[in-house]
Every structure is written in structure tokens, then in C-alpha cells.
Amino acid sequence: MSYSQTPQMPGYPGAATYPGMSAPPPPGGQYPPQAHGSPMPPIPAYPPVPGPPAIGGATNIPTNGVCEGAQYRIDHRDSNSMLYVRLQPEYELKAKPGSMVAMDASVRIKGKLKFSMKKMFTGAEMSESIFTGPGEVMIAPEVWGDIVPLQLDGQTAWCIGKDAFLAATRGITRTTKSQGIGKALFSGEGLFVYHATGTGVIFLTSLGAIVSRTLQPGEQWIVDNGHLVAWTAQYKVERIDAGGFLSGSHTDEGLVCRFTGPGIVYIQTRNPETLGNWIAHQVPENRGS
Structure with a gap:
């Protein structure tokens, strides 16, 4: 087993410059008015984030990088994370509704309704x-927590928890996937999860920090069902005798997800259900109940 950063896709050398993005911007970073059809100046690369490198789990994933038509940087990890994405002309970033904090006046924004019967019944x-x-564009999740970039190589498909998606660059296809009625009822993720494929970067968010683990073939790992973020490994839901110490467990039995390698699993260090219960308990009329 190994706790490490997510394997990096070949061709994404950290903050190296993507073809067509090498020239610096005009002084002050301002882009002059462009005639219709005239090329825009290339967008500059983000400088390295100051400070010592983070250690452990997924926190040592590079906080800046490039992909086709965009460069990104993640600041203030891992409790108040903010995502900055610089887009080349006509390149798109798809994001969770309501996640924009600010953007340049040159950026265009529109909303897109994606109707499906699945989403009507799953709340996706x-x-x-x-x-x-x-x-x-500056993007942030609705609660405090981490943001990590997940680089897809066009070969490996990822399952993404229903609340973990924040944004995705061009080249990423995100659909809903049924995970069976048993997992739907007990995994904490509902009947459908996101299924991400393609080539590009998908940005995940969490409650608390994100930790990743790479499982070797046949290696197993048990995760409390409220902590899932994203995974490539197969899993099944089990009941275990936890003595009431698992989140969401009101009896001596608790629900867990047993993952079996090979694959990668991302988890979050805080559980939304547990946090919700804690907040409810702080309300004066609920104390002692």
C-alpha cells in the first residue's frame, strides 16, 4: 500500500507551459481591446505557491498546473481552498452552480440545464x-474544505461522490452511473454517482482535507461510508460490529465500504452527516436530547 499524491498524467509537468501559452502578458496583466477575430495574448503561467511543500496524503498534490487551454492554481489549502483558472480564448470551464467567487470581465458565463430522469429522483x-x-475565474466550494486536481488520462474512469464535483476542464465527460440498490441505500452516495472519463482535469472538493490511498491488487481497505470522495477500486458495502463508534451508527453495527485493489481511493477527513449532527446538537433546545 502507499499513501501518496495521485499519479500524474504524462505530459502534465507541474506548472510547465502548455503549447501556445509561453509569451508573457502586457505590463500589468491587462489585455488591450481586440478586434473581432484577432488573437488574444497568451495567458501567463501562475508562479509557484510560496511556503514549504505539504506532506502526507493528497496534500502533496501540486497546487498549480496546466491542461489544454487553461492553467490553474489552488490556494489556501486545505481548509479554505480557492481555485483560480486562467482560460485561453474560447476554452471552457464547467463548474458547480453557485461556485463562482469572481471572474475577469472578459470571461463569459452561461448556465446549462441538463435534464434527465435519473437526476429528478437522485437529487444530482x-x-x-x-x-x-x-x-x-475564481471558484470555491460552499463549505470549508480542500480542493484537489484529478488528472484524467483518457483510459481510467473515476467514480465521483455526488457532493465532490467542483469543476472540470475541456475534455472531461461527466455522467451519472447506477451503483445498485444495496450501495444506494447504504454507501452514503445514493443510487447514482458521477462517472468521469476523458482527458483533462476534474477538480474535487471535500469537507476537511482529502487523503488518497493507492491499493495494490488484492489489497483491501475499509472506509466509513460518509467519507468517500472518489475512487477507481471496486467496493462492497458491509455491516460491521463497531460498538456505535462509526458515523451515522446509532447501534453497535455500522456500515462501511470494503475496497479491493487495484485502484485509488480518495476520502475526506470530515463526515457531513456527523458534522450536521454536531451542529444540531449545539442548538440550545436540542442539547441533552
Whole structure:
């Protein structure tokens, strides 16, 4: 087993410059007015984030990088994370509705309704915000927590928890996938999860920090069902005698997800259900109940 950063896709050398993005911007970073059809100046690369490198789990994933038509940087990890994405002209970033913090005036934004019967019954997002460059967009999740980039290589498909999606670059296809009635009732993720494929970067968010683990063939790992973020390994839901110490467990039995390698599993260090119960308990009329 190994706790490490997510394997990096070949061709994504950290913050190296993507073809067509090498020239610096005009002084002050301002783009002059462009005639219709004239090329926009290339967008500059983000500088390295100052400070010592993070250690352990998924926190040592590079906080800046590039992909086709965009460059990104993640600041203030891992409790108040903010995602900055610089888009080349006509390149898009798809994001969770309501996640935009700010953007350049040159960026265009529109909403897109994605209707399906699955989403009517599962509560999955039925819309998305689409940002089109050139310019920078600042994105953040609705609660405090981490943001990590997941680089897809066009070969490996990922399952993404229903609340873990934040944004995705061009080249990523995100659909809903049934995971069976047993997992739907007990995994904490509902009947459908997101199924991400393609080539590009998908940005995940969490409650608390994100930790990753790479499982070797046949290796097993047990995860409390409220902590899942994303995974490639197969799993099944089990009941175990936990003495009431698992989240969401009101008896001596608790529900867990038993993963079997090979594959990668991302988990979050905080459980939304447990947090909700804690907040409810702080309300004066609920104390002692």
C-alpha cells in the first residue's frame, strides 16, 4: 500500500507551459481591446505557491498546473481552498452552480440545464455553470474544505461522490452511473454517482482535507461510508460490529465500504452527516436530547 499524491498524467509537468501559452502578458496583466477575430495574448503561467511543500496524503498534490487551454492554481489549502483558472480564448470551464467567487470581465458565463430522469429522483445537479475564456475565474466550494486536481488520462474512469464535483476542464465527460440498490441505500452516495472519463482535469472538493490511498491488487481497505470522495477500486458495502463508534451508527453495527485493489481511493477527513449532527446538537433546545 502507499499513501501518496495521485499519479500524474504524462505530459502534465507541474506548472510547465502548455503549447501556445509561453509569451508573457502586457505590463500589468491587462489585455488591450481586440478586434473581432484577432488573437488574444497568451495567458501567463501562475508562479509557484510560496511556503514549504505539504506532506502526507493528497496534500502533496501540486497546487498549480496546466491542461489544454487553461492553467490553474489552488490556494489556501486545505481548509479554505480557492481555485483560480486562467482560460485561453474560447476554452471552457464547467463548474458547480453557485461556485463562482469572481471572474475577469472578459470571461463569459452561461448556465446549462441538463435534464434527465435519473437526476429528478437522485437529487444530482441538474445544471452547471460554463465559463468561456479569455480570462481568470475564481471558484470555491460552499463549505470549508480542500480542493484537489484529478488528472484524467483518457483510459481510467473515476467514480465521483455526488457532493465532490467542483469543476472540470475541456475534455472531461461527466455522467451519472447506477451503483445498485444495496450501495444506494447504504454507501452514503445514493443510487447514482458521477462517472468521469476523458482527458483533462476534474477538480474535487471535500469537507476537511482529502487523503488518497493507492491499493495494490488484492489489497483491501475499509472506509466509513460518509467519507468517500472518489475512487477507481471496486467496493462492497458491509455491516460491521463497531460498538456505535462509526458515523451515522446509532447501534453497535455500522456500515462501511470494503475496497479491493487495484485502484485509488480518495476520502475526506470530515463526515457531513456527523458534522450536521454536531451542529444540531449545539442548538440550545436540542442539547441533552
